[in-house]
Amino acid sequence: MTGRAARATLLSVVLAVVLVGGVVLSAVTGQLPISPGEVVGSVLRAVGIQNDWAPDDRIVESTLWVVRFPRVAMALAVGAALAVAGAVMQAIFGNPLAEPGVVGVSAGGAFGASIAIVFGLTALGTGTVAVFAFAGGLAATLLVYFVSRSNGRTEVVTLLLTGIAVNAFAGAGLAFLIFVADSGSREQIVFWQLGSLNGSLWPEAAIVATVTVIGTIVAVTLGRRYDLLALGERNARHLGVNVEALRIGSIVLVALLTGVAVAFCGIIAFVGLVVPHVIRMAIGPGHRALLIASAVGGGALMVLSDLLARSLVAGSDLPIGLLTSLIGGPFFFYLLFRQRSKSGGWA
């Protein structure tokens, strides 16, 4: 117990340092170098504290507030949304390998978004693409859930095979849409498939942040029930959990969090796999602490990944989905390998 408590404190400190460090680093890095002092000064001035550090240059000021800060805010929100969605998904599948990207929820969301783009649907206003992304994500989650579960648990093999099927189907749909689309829509779809935080705006970041905050709060309040679900569906029911309601609610939650992230930033895979896993190793599987720490850790990881994505190759903006998959792929393989050697098979 004390070991875990000590590690929880350590983790909080590490996360706080990484988060603040990542945000400041993101703000100072770019084509226009800005000093950390100017960043802090500008933020302080914005909240009404006059100080000498604040930049006088209008260009510096607008670079911070129009380009870099919205992008950082978006990174934080998207990272948190994906990590929380991953942790919730793992809880309801009873399997640490469940992840929105792996099982095809993100692909479903991208497919939904692409339909709206290609056919120029605007029936629901500017949010149409986001609504379609959510619907696609929800459909994919429901499909995976009902196909791959049996007796309250999901075998690794079934989960992965279902993921392959859903990804293949969504991939075919995307390919068809790319085929019929005009070149403008085509570019947008490719952007969706690769994932990027480029060109994030305040209103978009605000939408994602709102959904993320609400979704995280809901997930944390359900945390105790997710703990009980780890005992298996029957035992959870014997302990008074309304398992069916919890499952359906959680599926909607996962689709919402993933859908909103995909709608604005495209497919960014493996965040929901890596972050909860690392946190579980550090502080144990208790879901309330896990979900809160995953939200913070997801945000921190995404800020750092985005920083890498836009500074790794000078003058160009790498797709962030490429980067997370580059790290997440081998990590996923390592998890699979470990689970196989532990249980003596792929079951």
Added chain:
Amino acid sequence: MIRADRVGVDLSGTTVLDDVTIEVIRGEVLALVGPNGAGKSTLLGVLSGEHPPSRGSVTIDGRPIARIRSGELAKLRSVLTQENTVSFPFLVSEVVAMGRSPWARSEESRDDLAEVTAALGAADITHLADRRYTQLSGGEKARVAFARVLAQRTPVIFLDEPTAALDLRHQEDVMREARRLATNGAAVVVVLHDLSLASAYADRLALVAGGRLEAVGTPADVLTQQRVERVYGVRVHLHEVGGRPVVVPVRSAT
């Protein structure tokens, strides 16, 4: 306390339980015995409110069990299932503390720590409290699950083959604990395969065979040589130890 009246269960066209009337009484250990596939676990599921019966009724203190919300039911009865896997590496103490969850935000929750400590002691797993559940042996896992059920502190306790994975001493420990719970006023229903163990600790035996209740009563009444041989299809010797029947199969000397 819990009463099943003429219940029957059909599963995909086959009748697995038919016309069973039985009552679970406070202060008593009731053992469900019978051959594999006889319907013991199904009966346990019906009595605990997990399976709604296809026919007949189940009531708890006169109220239909199906109408009781799962949150309230969790304060009335606990269930030890045969399979107890845990998806994530929770600590043993955390798993046992989950047994307290039905009492969250109630007055009883102030006893949480004491109940968990007592349950760890009763199941002889205090020394495992800080270990990860996923690293335990089968028998240790079974005792952790038993402790979780004890921590739930319900007036009715269902145990589905609680001794299956346990060594001799822990089998006795579990049954003694079940006995103690009944003496303190709980109703304990336990599915057992070992007829001698059931006979030694139960107030009443219910012998289930072919989905029907073959006999209910004291161990001496139920376990007659003729009945056991007919139901199990094996020749047995019946001995008596401490006033209770002990069943030993006839084994040809080799």
